[in-house]
Amino acid sequence: NAGVTQTPKFQVLKTGQSMTLQCAQDMNHEYMSWYRQDPGMGLRLIHYSVGAGITDQGEVPNGYNVSRSTTEDFPLRLLSAAPSQTSVYFCASSYSQREGRQETQYFGPGTRLLVL
Amino acid sequence: GENVEQHPSTLSVQEGDSAVIKCTYSDSASNYFPWYKQELGKRPQLIIDIRSNVGEKKDQRIAVTLNKTAKHFSLHITETQPEDSAVYFCAASEGNNNDMRFGAGTRLTVKP
Numbered sequence: 001n002a003g004v005t006q007t008p009k010f011q012v013l014k015t016g017q018s019m020t021l022q023c024a025q026d027m028n029h030e031y032m033s034w035y036r037q038d039p040g041m042g043l044r045l046i047h048y049s050v051g052a053g054i055t056d057q058g059e060v061p062n063g064y065n066v067s068r069s070t071t072e073d074f075p076l077r078l079l080s081a082a083p084s085q086t087s088v089y090f091c092a093s094s095y096s097q098r099e100g101r102q103e104t105q106y107f108g109p110g111t112r113l114l115v116l
Numbered sequence: 117g118e119n120v121e122q123h124p125s126t127l128s129v130q131e132g133d134s135a136v137i138k139c140t141y142s143d144s145a146s147n148y149f150p151w152y153k154q155e156l157g158k159r160p161q162l163i164i165d166i167r168s169n170v171g172e173k174k175d176q177r178i179a180v181t182l183n184k185t186a187k188h189f190s191l192h193i194t195e196t197q198p199e200d201s202a203v204y205f206c207a208a209s210e211g212n213n214n215d216m217r218f219g220a221g222t223r224l225t226v227k228p
Binding site for chain 1: 117120122125148150158159160161162165167205207209211212213214216217218219220221
C-alpha cells in the first residue's frame with residue numbers, strides 16, 4: 001500500500017491564483033482531513049470528511065474548499081491564494097471511530113505552499 | 117473548544133539522558149491523547165497514545181502519563197539517542213479526529 005499520498009510536494013503561487021492540492025489514500029479509510037502547519041502553531045484542521053459525499057469545516061476553513069466524490073480522494077482547493085495561506089499542508093486519513101474508540105490518523109508527506 | 121498548551125518549545129539533552137515534554141488541556145471531556153514525532157521535512161507519525169481510562173502507558177524507551185484531575189499529560193523518553201531528535205506534538209480530543217487539537221510542538225535535540 002502507498003498509504004496517503006499528496007501532490008505536488010512544493011508549489012509557488014502568486015496572490016489571487018487558484019490551485020488544487022491533491023490527496024489520495026489506498027487504505028479504504030472513511031475519514032480524511034486537511035491540516036495546515038505553521039511555525040509555532042502546531043497543526044490546525046481546515047476541513048474533514050467522514051465519507052464520500054460528506055464534508056465539514058474544521059478550525060480554520062476560510063479560503064479553502066473541499067469535495068469528496070470518492071473514498072480514495074480528498075482534494076483541497078484554494079480559490080484565490082493569499083500570502084497568509086503560505087504554509088505546509090498535510091492530508092490525513094483514518095478509519096471512522098469504531099467501537100467507541102478513536103482511530104489513528106495517518107499523515108501524507110505534505111505540500112509546501114508559498115504564496116507571493 | 118479544546119486548547120492544548122505544550123512546554124517547553126525547545127529542549128536540548130545529552131545522549132543517554134531523559135527528556136520530558138508536558139502538555140495541558142482545557143476540555144475536561146477530552147479522552148484521547150496522542151503524541152506525534154515529526155522529523156525535519158517529514159510527516160507527523162504517531163509514536164504513542166493514551167486514553168482517559170489509563171494513567172500511564174509505556175513502549176520501550178517512551179512512556180506517557182496522564183493526570184485527568186490536573187488536565188495534563190507528559191511524554192517521557194529515556195536513554196535518548198541522536199535519532200530521537202525531532203519535533204514532538206501532543207494532541208487532545210473528545211473521541212473524534214475532527215475535534216483533535218494539537219500543541220505547538222517541542223523541538224528536541226539530542227547531542228551525541
